[in-house]
Amino acid sequence: MSKILRINTREKTYSFETPAEDIAGLGGRALTSKMILNEVPATSHPLSKYSKLIFAPGLLSGSPAANSGRLSVGGKSPLTGGIKESNSGGLVSQKLARLGIKALVLEDKPEDDRFSMVVIKKDRVEFLAADEYVGVCNSDMITKLWDRFGKRVATASIGVAGEQRLTSASIQFADPKGHPGRAAGRGGLGAVMGSKKIKAIVVDDKGTDRVPLHDPDAFKAANKKWVELLTSHPVSGQGLPAYGTAILVNVINEAGALPTKNFRTGRFENAQDISGETMAANIEKRSGVATEGCHPGCVIKCSQVYNDKDNNYLTSGFEYETIWAFGAHCLIKELDDIAMLDRLCDDLGLDTIETGVTMGIAMEGGIIPWGDGKAAIELLKKVGTGDPMGKIIGNGAAFTGQALGIDRVPVVKRQALPAYDPRAVKAVGVTYATTPMGADHTAGYGVCQNILGVGGSIDPLKKDNNVAISKTLQIATAAIDAAGLCLFVAFPVLDNPEGLQMIVDMINARYGLSLVVDDVTTLGISILRDELEFNRRAGFTPKDDRLPDMFKEPFAPHNTTWDFTDEELAEAVKF
Amino acid sequence: MSKILRINTREKTYSFETPAEDIAGLGGRALTSKMILNEVPATSHPLSKYSKLIFAPGLLSGSPAANSGRLSVGGKSPLTGGIKESNSGGLVSQKLARLGIKALVLEDKPEDDRFSMVVIKKDRVEFLAADEYVGVCNSDMITKLWDRFGKRVATASIGVAGEQRLTSASIQFADPKGHPGRAAGRGGLGAVMGSKKIKAIVVDDKGTDRVPLHDPDAFKAANKKWVELLTSHPVSGQGLPAYGTAILVNVINEAGALPTKNFRTGRFENAQDISGETMAANIEKRSGVATEGCHPGCVIKCSQVYNDKDNNYLTSGFEYETIWAFGAHCLIKELDDIAMLDRLCDDLGLDTIETGVTMGIAMEGGIIPWGDGKAAIELLKKVGTGDPMGKIIGNGAAFTGQALGIDRVPVVKRQALPAYDPRAVKAVGVTYATTPMGADHTAGYGVCQNILGVGGSIDPLKKDNNVAISKTLQIATAAIDAAGLCLFVAFPVLDNPEGLQMIVDMINARYGLSLVVDDVTTLGISILRDELEFNRRAGFTPKDDRLPDMFKEPFAPHNTTWDFTDEELAEAVKF
Structure with a gap:
């Protein structure tokens, strides 16, 4: 054991x-x-x-x-x-x-x-x-x-x-x-x-054997179906391998949900410049790597190597959320500047979402001009130098907002909101508000049903059903994270109920268990309960499960607002 | 009206x-x-x-x-x-x-x-x-x-x-x-x-009349007794006029409760250098003003004007807590440096307690050396210059602790603890932990009974009765603050129950009311309930009514620890 x-x-x-x-x-x-x-x-x-x-x-x-x-x-x-x-x-x-x-x-x-x-x-x-x-x-x-x-x-x-x-x-x-x-x-x-x-x-696993499988044949059979499932779905089998997650720049911009200039509007006029399509074209021109996995055994391969104009390595794992945070959020339209910011974050060891949102707060506070990628690069380089501005930037959006006396700071539980406006993708807004993790799209990725039409379709601009779908996704995500599976397996699994059975079959074959699909839900709920209990003990209350006042503003182009009641959000943490 | x-x-x-x-x-x-x-x-x-x-x-x-x-x-x-x-x-x-x-x-x-x-x-x-x-x-x-x-x-x-x-x-x-x-x-x-x-x-009140008094004679009679009460008590009538609040440096040091080097021990070897007695001697030598009121009509006159060696104005309202914060807490032993830090806080518009504690955190983080008053002055001058270090320092102890990655930060509700160690003055520790204001000695000044023997005497090192006395003081303080009275009237009032009647008599004579002494308690409780309710709505919980883990350490010379249970502290917010 x-x-x-x-x-x-x-x-x-x-x-x-x-x-x-x-x-x-x-x-x-x-x-x-x-x-x-x-x-x-x-x-x-x-x-x-x-x-x-x-x-x-x-x-x-x-x-x-x-x-x-x-x-x-x-x-x-x-x-x-x-x-x-x-x-x-x-x-x-x-x-x-x-x-x-x-x-x-x-x-x-x-x-x-x-x-x-x-x-x-x-x-x-x-x-x-x-x-x-x-x-x-x-x-x-x-x-x-x-x-x-x-x-x-x-x-x-x-x-x-x-x-x-x-x-x-x-x-x-x-x-x-x-x-x-x-x-x-x-x-x-x-x-x-x-x-x-x-x-x-x-x-260093040198000298170790393969992990033991209780029933190798059953495992192999389930995994074969599993690979077919992942590779045959249009998102995990085609979209993500071709453009990485950056395929979403145009999709979310088109949906009017791309938070631009610190969440003021939902469309960025230079979205095309920072899109997955532009990224893919640059990769091809510059001898990069269009598609690779983040770990052995990945069949989706949404990662890539992005080179500079001279075909030298610039960054890898260049994600949509990073491109959004430094891009639309900060009005930076030069994809190569954003790639450099991504690389700096990887090298300095900083979360790209938090740091990108923080950069926009620095722009809000007049530290550097909106849209100035070169200034953002210089500012980011201060992190770790001993320059106290680096200490401010490196402590995130809420901290930088306090340093600069700014009250327009998009955070929940002091963590920066990611790349989908909660007024235009309401299921993900519910996740931001209520997940024990702080604002986090991956904790319950309502973009699936709200925008991508995966796992059904729910109006992203209305409240109806968005609390329920966020909860379902939060449960499923927790279970996926427990299995060690990539979150993107959710796309095919949401569209094909047999996917869950395949996961259960693999776990059973690995350990000699006899779990059923309902156990997945039970596990997900149990994880969320543990996490909510920890936060409760740490002093969190329903007041922490709210978006800041800035989301009361109507959000163009749809002019929707964040309009969930306390009661509706309270429902979202009942597991 | x-x-x-x-x-x-x-x-x-x-x-x-x-x-x-x-x-x-x-x-x-x-x-x-x-x-x-x-x-x-x-x-x-x-x-x-x-x-x-x-x-x-x-x-x-x-x-x-x-x-x-x-x-x-x-x-x-x-x-x-x-x-x-x-x-x-x-x-x-x-x-x-x-x-x-x-x-x-x-x-x-x-x-x-x-x-x-x-x-x-x-x-x-x-x-x-x-x-x-x-x-x-x-x-x-x-x-x-x-x-x-x-x-x-x-x-x-x-x-x-x-x-x-x-x-x-x-x-x-x-x-x-x-x-x-x-x-x-x-x-x-x-x-x-x-x-x-x-x-x-x-x-500008030019052209206004005196405030109307419903019963001038009754008011005059009550106020006469009131003045006698204030001027005849040893603390408000003698100690405070002679040495200001800085009289406490030696008193609290002697009690082993003067938090030294970021709350590591209770005695500062250079306490005498920064004492009220030293301050008074300097004031006399340097043609300062030994005793003055902070407002017309004050008969206690604990304020002063403190000049530099050349008899030029350096600072005024030079309080014990300020002297402690920049002094013992930071190991600075030059009173004139501390006076300059006080003056800078007044001029820049900074809370001296928060800023002094923050300075110690900057020393903890290696930004300037312990005990270096001149370096502290230079660091403080950065506030407002645009230097990001000034933004860090100006945002207080918890913020500076986060900037520097320090977990030893003495705050409650993100507000810095003042000049009395909670392990050696336990009644004030209860106040720090539980007042809706964040760590604040003035909200329930248990130093009275714990150290000064005013209003009775309660062992400062044991838990017994210290929750109860903190509550009583929190109620009384709230009422005093509602009356517009200086907190230091509490010294004589605690020792002479007739004092409360005098206050009530004056309020009655001013407004034509017929309040009784019990109404003072009712008012104090009502204020605290309002404040606790606001904090509850803001998301505060009992978890916020706690001291940080650093106070689990034994505190020399008495080697006591902060040992109140959750249940005991819960009692302290029941009003």
């Missing part, structure tokens, strides 16, 4: 532990959220010795199941003050699973200021001094780690933002090509890792 | 209004808290157009009652996010009362960036452009206003901190000599005034 690996960052010791009964059957987000609820005092400071940081592969991670290599990183968020599960691709999840590690838990914190790194191998765990790596950016860090430990190891590292415990700090993961384009971005968990003075984690 | 003066800061209009029945009998903090509860949506942003800022004289303000010239300033705090009453001396309270203005309410906010000032006269209210005053420090501001409007006017103004809407910003009031040493300091209400683009308020 898989073990819990506990690492005491103060004592530099580790221990393996058989999981207690209540967590033995859990993986991914189900496991991180349950352990955080059980083990972290909800009112403790997220950067204190009482705080913990947990990395957990999903239930299917490490198996041959397509798109099952996602990792859950859990903790108390220094950004929101609530529970956080931040989900990433990369190689760590599968390698931890192969090492038989169900969860890696960083505990306590050192009393001195010296950084270490943790190297996890089949037969031992090592603590190595990391002083020489302090200040090293994530892309160089991966290069150095691969040079030192070989190119087969998985890495998780923090940049200067995490070292300085800035609350937008991410944890970045090497993708299969060794680019730091994969991130546990949201919620500032990089600052928690920084507070524990862990610069990097290296996971 | 007195009126409400409402000022719309966007439209630049004003109106007088007869108070509604539920507020007609209220004054001071009772009035500001009730109106904020009634009129400001609790979840609105404190710097938004939905926010209001209310100035209210107490029930006895403007009358000849000794020490009755205190002003309540109320709003939603941008520092804590909760309700705030910040109380100050100066001249505004008495002049508003003489003008028959029960409350002055600043509403809405301008859409442009131009500052105005409001001039209130007997027959009209004027809006004047204040562009020329932007960036002017509070002492120069008072000089300019007195030059322009005469030395009889009262002033309230903000410095650059308020203009920039920093959340430690104060509102400063001219004292009778024209120094800006009086402040509505705590909770950042200067930022609210700044958000409404009001640089200053001038109150």
Whole structure:
């Protein structure tokens, strides 16, 4: 049976532990959220010795199941003050699973200021001094780690933002090509890792066997159907591979839901300049990579390598939300500037959504002009230099709003809203308001039914059914995150009910269980209940499940407002 | 009957209004808290157009009652996010009362960036452009206003901190000599005034009569006894006039309760250097003013003028808490450096407690060395210059802690703890934890019974009776604030039950009422209930009524810890 690996960052010791009964059957987000609820005092400071940081592969991670290599990183968020599960691709999840590690838990914190790194191998765990790596950016860090430990190891590292415990700090993961384009971005968990003075984690699964499958034939049969399902759906099989998530720029702009100039209107006149189509054309012209997976076994391959005009690497994992945050939100129309901002975030170790929204707040406050990509690049480069403006920017939108005395700041639970206006995509607005994660589109992606016509169709401009669909999606997402599956499997699964059965079949074949589809819903609900309970203990109330007053303004072109009542939103957190 | 003066800061209009029945009998903090509860949506942003800022004289303000010239300033705090009453001396309270203005309410906010000032006269209210005053420090501001409007006017103004809407910003009031040493300091209400683009308020009572007294003889008789009571008590009649509040440096140090180096120990080896006795000796040597009142009619006179070595004005209203915050907390032992820091706070318009505690956090984060007064002065001068470090410092301790990634930050409800360690003065610790104001010693000054032996004696190191005494004091304080009386009247009143009767007699004689002493308690409870209700609506929970984890550490020399249970603290907010 898989073990819990506990690492005491103060004592530099580790221990393996058989999981207690209540967590033995859990993986991914189900496991991180349950352990955080059980083990972290909800009112403790997220950067204190009482705080913990947990990395957990999903239930299917490490198996041959397509798109099952996602990792859950859990903790108390220094950004929101609530529970956080931040989900990433990369190689760590599968390698931890192969090492038989169900969860890696960083505990306590050192009393001195010296950084270490943790190297996890089949037969031992090592603590190595990391002083020489302090200040090293994530892309160089991966290069150095691969040079030192070989190119087969998985890495998780923090940049200067995490070292300085800035609350937008991410944890970045090497993708299969060794680019730091994969991130546990949201919620500032990089600052928690920084507070524990862990610069990097290296996971080396050399010498391990494949993960055991209880019924290999049944697994193989289910996975075959699963791959067919994923590759035959128009979104996961065609749209995402062709244009990445940036396909949404034109889609959401057309829908009048692309928040522009700090959520003032829903259409950006330069949307075409920053669209997925433009990105794809540039990639082709510049010898980039149009489509690749964020982890081995991915059949959707929405990632890419985006080169500059001279065909040199600029960034990878160049997502719609990043392009929106620095683009339409800030009125920046030069895609290459946005790509540079994305790259800087990856290297400094910052969440791109939080940082992009923050950049718009800096523009709102007159620090740099609206639409000035070059100025944004220079401003972002201040992070980690010791310049106090870097400390402000690196602490996110709510913080920067307070620094500049601005009351127009789009956050829920102090986390910045992503790339879909809640007045024009109301199901996702309900998710922003009510998920225990703080404003987060991935927690219940109502864009499916509101805009994409996936899983049915619900009017995005009216309230009707949008609370219900957000809840359904929040439950399904929590379960997907527990399985270690990529969220984008939801597109085909929403359109084909047999998809859920395939997931259950794979889990059953992997572990020798006899789960049924209803158990998926039960699991999702149970995860959300744990997370809501943690937040309740931390002092959150229904008042925190609200959008700020700025969303009372009518939003062009549809001129809808955010009009959910307290009672309707209260319904959205009843699980 | 007195009126409400409402000022719309966007439209630049004003109106007088007869108070509604539920507020007609209220004054001071009772009035500001009730109106904020009634009129400001609790979840609105404190710097938004939905926010209001209310100035209210107490029930006895403007009358000849000794020490009755205190002003309540109320709003939603941008520092804590909760309700705030910040109380100050100066001249505004008495002049508003003489003008028959029960409350002055600043509403809405301008859409442009131009500052105005409001001039209130007997027959009209004027809006004047204040562009020329932007960036002017509070002492120069008072000089300019007195030059322009005469030395009889009262002033309230903000410095650059308020203009920039920093959340430690104060509102400063001219004292009778024209120094800006009086402040509505705590909770950042200067930022609210700044958000409404009001640089200053001038109150000119020329041409008004004395406030009417329903029964002049009865009033005179009660006030005579009242003056005798105040002047005959050892604290209000001798200690405070002789040494100001700084008399407490040695007292609290001796008690082992002087928080030193960010609340690490209770004794400061250089306490004598920063003591009230040293201050008094310097004042005498340097031709300062040893004792003066913060408003006409004060018979306690705890204020002073503190000159530099060359006998030039350095600061005034040089309080114990300020000396502690920049002194023992930061390990600064040069009293003149601390006086300069106090002066800078008055001029920039910053709360000295919040800013002093913040300075210690900057030292904790390595920005400047511990104990370096000159470096602290230079750091403080950055506020308002545009230097982003000034924006960090000016936003207080919790904010600076986040900027620097520090988890050892002494705040409750994001407001910095004042000058009495909660582990060694447990009654004031209960007040810090539970008052709706955020950590605030004035809200229930348990130092009386814990240390000074005023109003009885309760062991400061044990829990016994300290919840009960904090509650009693919170009730009494709220009522005193509603009357417009100086908090220091509590010393004699706690030791002589007839004091309360004298207050009631004066209120009755002023208004023709027939209140009894029990009505004082009823009023105090009613104020606290209003404030707790606002905070509840704003999303506060019992989790916010707690001290941070750092107070679990044993505190030398007594090695006590903060050990109240959740249940005990829950009791403290039951009114």
